Amino acid sequence: MRVWKYGDDVNTDMLFPGKYTYTASTPEEILPHLLEDLDPEFAGGVREGDVILAGKNFGCGSSREQPVVGLKAAGVLAVVAKSFARIFYRAAINQGLLLIACPEAVDAWREGDAIEIDAAGGRIRVGDAAFRFPPLPRELLEIREAGGLLPFTRRRLRKERNPGGAR
Amino acid sequence: MGETFAEKVLGGKANEIVIAAPHHLLTHDNTAAIIGKIAPELAEYGVARPDLPVIVLDHVVPAASEKTAANHKRIREFAAAHGIRHFFDVGAGICHQVLVERGLARPGRIIVGSDSHTCSYGALNCFATGIDRTEAAALLLRGKTWFKVPESIRVTLRGALSPGVSAKDLVLSLIGEIGADGASYRSVEFHGDVAGLSLEERFTIANMGVEMGAKNAVFPADGITRAFLDGRGVPEEGYRAVWADPDAAYVRELAFDLGEVVPVVARPHTVDNVVPVTEEAGVRFDQFLVGTCTNGRLPDLRAAAGILRGRRVAPGTRLLVLPASKAVFEAALDEGIVADLSRAGGIVLPPGCGPCLGAHQGVLAPGERCLSTANRNFRGRMGCREAEIWLASPETVAASALTGRLTDPREVTR
Ligand code: SF4
Numbered sequence: 001m002r003v004w005k006y007g008d009d010v011n012t013d014m015l016f017p018g019k020y021t022y023t024a025s026t027p028e029e030i031l032p033h034l035l036e037d038l039d040p041e042f043a044g045g046v047r048e049g050d051v052i053l054a055g056k057n058f059g060c061g062s063s064r065e066q067p068v069v070g071l072k073a074a075g076v077l078a079v080v081a082k083s084f085a086r087i088f089y090r091a092a093i094n095q096g097l098l099l100i101a102c103p104e105a106v107d108a109w110r111e112g113d114a115i116e117i118d119a120a121g122g123r124i125r126v127g128d129a130a131f132r133f134p135p136l137p138r139e140l141l142e143i144r145e146a147g148g149l150l151p152f153t154r155r156r157l158r159k160e161r162n163p164g165g166a167r
Numbered sequence: 168m169g170e171t172f173a174e175k176v177l178g179g180k181a182n183e184i185v186i187a188a189p190h191h192l193l194t195h196d197n198t199a200a201i202i203g204k205i206a207p208e209l210a211e212y213g214v215a216r217p218d219l220p221v222i223v224l225d226h227v228v229p230a231a232s233e234k235t236a237a238n239h240k241r242i243r244e245f246a247a248a249h250g251i252r253h254f255f256d257v258g259a260g261i262c263h264q265v266l267v268e269r270g271l272a273r274p275g276r277i278i279v280g281s282d283s284h285t286c287s288y289g290a291l292n293c294f295a296t297g298i299d300r301t302e303a304a305a306l307l308l309r310g311k312t313w314f315k316v317p318e319s320i321r322v323t324l325r326g327a328l329s330p331g332v333s334a335k336d337l338v339l340s341l342i343g344e345i346g347a348d349g350a351s352y353r354s355v356e357f358h359g360d361v362a363g364l365s366l367e368e369r370f371t372i373a374n375m376g377v378e379m380g381a382k383n384a385v386f387p388a389d390g391i392t393r394a395f396l397d398g399r400g401v402p403e404e405g406y407r408a409v410w411a412d413p414d415a416a417y418v419r420e421l422a423f424d425l426g427e428v429v430p431v432v433a434r435p436h437t438v439d440n441v442v443p444v445t446e447e448a449g450v451r452f453d454q455f456l457v458g459t460c461t462n463g464r465l466p467d468l469r470a471a472a473g474i475l476r477g478r479r480v481a482p483g484t485r486l487l488v489l490p491a492s493k494a495v496f497e498a499a500l501d502e503g504i505v506a507d508l509s510r511a512g513g514i515v516l517p518p519g520c521g522p523c524l525g526a527h528q529g530v531l532a533p534g535e536r537c538l539s540t541a542n543r544n545f546r547g548r549m550g551c552r553e554a555e556i557w558l559a560s561p562e563t564v565a566a567s568a569l570t571g572r573l574t575d576p577r578e579v580t581r
Contacts, residue, residue, distance in 0.1 A: 023234055
């Protein structure tokens, strides 16, 4: 597991340049440009299970969701930041990407520290230190557990439109 | 304890999760990507309500490539196949402006959009906020979604703006003061002497709510709101305004003396990097942009034309003019504003987003600097990472276009 550390106010243009917004929408098209303007090494170096650490207001800016889709597809385990911009927060829940707002954990991390996360229990371990964060409310956990908002919606639609459960 | 605007509209206490059915769902060129996610479900269940979606083709118009053209075509076919009531094809204008002009943004409504500047309709007392494409797809199918009721910030405005100072200066000053995340996840309510602000000025302010991190930014409905809607054939019976109780609870309260606001600029590369124009006077620019959903309405173009009429933009610079809609463009034609701006050296672009997002029409070169009336100056926003974008009011952009350098509009005399 590798930890990628960035500063405050990482905006969505840095996570995924706006000029590709209308030419890249699938994970395969997004991945090569992920974090292109922030860290040119990221797209080639990121591996399943990596964690991103960042400062405050992560994901501010445009509502484009390629950054979230890309981070999820790249296998990023979680983004741990001091705080998140709201559209990004929402997009992450809807895609099933784990976001953890825990300023203490971000400050505690030193080069080489491993990070362990217990999402349901609201616990994060950074090197030798442990911190707590508020777990998601139940309604949102349901969406995350279904694998994101679309799988959740499909399930609901089937129930609502075919109450007999014929399908 | 009373309730805030957001608590009343959403029907829950701050920080509660509620399920609500928005009146409208705005999507633009990204509609193609949205419906692409749910093609089988759309075929099986259709859209939740044909009057829910508002689709405006505006981001890359007219199409700049085969790919964008194919996108537009797909959206047209979708709109026709599903009987979408509010579909606006290429040329109508920028989505936010069109939605408001057509009288769809009405007081007390909940409107969501897969565009971050959906918050603009707070100008008309809507609870309006941006969502992502996946959420938009789910909404198209089910017509309802979850909201976390935001905590609220109360901004009280006092007095009136001085000549040469605009609503853009006010909102940039506010963002400079509270920071790009100063209203993160919160509902920002504007109280006090709002009666002195026109609907267009409120639009500019609400439009930039997201640049302070806000979920929504909202004004009360008053005579100005009613007169605007009346002009669009929407009678008072067609909506119900909502406003906060006097004893509602706020996480933060701020007061702003409008008389003290001066012309300001946001320097690269964050919107909260705000200083008075006088502090950076003389900085040179290559390109100027008057327009976008922030400042592309008739009063904005009129203000720019007032400064530029009978003069020329500085040699070696380019002035782009981007009307927010076809209706704005035509009104500006009728008033002679288009001729004034064109003769002053301006390049008038078709109504739409144009250069604002860096996809076409006015992309910057490395090392270039643009002074723009848009709402974002992020690195790379206008298509080039090594370019700088500075943000200001239409008055400041026009005055600076005359000299080629950052200029306080109050210094330009007629
Ligand atoms: S004009 Fe710019 S900010 Fe406004 S909707 Fe278009 S791209 Fe977005």
